[in-house]
Amino acid sequence: MIQTEILCQSPIFRGISPDDLRELFSRILYQVKTYQKNELITIGGEICDRLLIIQQGSVKAEMTDYSGKVIKIEDLAAPWPLATAFLFGKENRFPVTVSATSEVEMVSIPKPEFVKLLQMNSLILNNYLNTISSRAQFLSQKLKFLSFKTIRQKIAHFLLEKAGDRLQTVEIMQTQGQLAEMFGVTRPSLARALSEMSQEGLIKIDRRSIKIQDKNRMNQLLKN
Template sequence: MIRQLKRSPLFVGLSEFEIQKVLDDSYCTVSYYKRNEMIALAGDPIFQIMIVVKGSVHTELIDDSGKVFRVDDIENLRLLAPSFLFGDNNRFPINVVSNTDTEILVIQKNYFVSLLNSNTVVLNNFLNILSNKSQFLVSKIKNTFMQSIEGKIANYILNVSKSLGSDNFEIPNSQTWMAEKFGVARPSVARVFSKMKSKGVIECKGRKISILDKARLERCIN
């Protein structure tokens, strides 16, 4: 686990020996969760820093009608709700659910505060995590309120294409996942794919995508 944590944004710049030294067994434990298990409910108090050591989790909102909106996927070595450890409302803002069998390192708040005071590397890393999270949320809000569903899907396709380095690829997520992610009904997602295909912007069959006209796809974002 120590070798894994060396790649965590919280411990960047520390050696394995230094990480081992700061992880006091009296204040640091590992919790285990099965696939699709609820890790935290919206409103649960936050008394600790939680780091995904193995597996991945996602966050979700449920409206009054029971509709689930998938907000974010959190891969291993990332922190859960670090911005809510401090401030007046120390509670999880949304549900946290495991995607796979997951291990989470739990560091008690009082000990973590003393660690921030004594280790400037961890302090700077934590401040960077909070700043990056704020910048990400601003970008996400802009995309949510200012971008059409067509723009969101176009942006998603282009991001996958860029990460894989190819215009011909298989998207990793289903249309149901995209509907939850973008807060729309699944048929709306299907209609966008059908429209892009009929206009010759993409070719798609199942999850297999071929970008035929990247310039037009990029214009969909705006």
């Protein structure tokens, strides 16, 4: 049985009343499946031709590496949808193996039926488009960040982004350790780069606030 009070909390059905959602579901085909703890739900590599939404319980996603060993990727709980990014596009396969970590109820909507839902209700359509677009935008940002090779470049990008057109001084909310992790470098390396940039007059560091002293030279760092 579907529980629309839970499902309407899901990112895809957000903003829809439980009653409306029940009405919508009555017009499509779907299944509600129950899985016991530790039971397999999807296998990595399997074709992804249906949308799965956790209605009750929690699952874990794992990936198999090339030698066959298993790495845990993430934990998900109701009312989250699974693999929204793999229903469409060229790579229609589950990237991960999903199994139940408690007793689980899973709503399974075949792709053609989900397309009907998208066409019947513009809120669902917008929610879904927003979900996958935001993901693409997030990945794109992350990729841009990774494209800067040296630590100085990463620092410059981070500071200029935070400062925008106007500000000269940026207040950092994270510790150096957290920043270093974001940048994918070690903490002492980040500290060294910061102190060198400070010595060279590019920035001025006072605790957690950093003043950009030479915007032009900072920009030149990003040229390559």
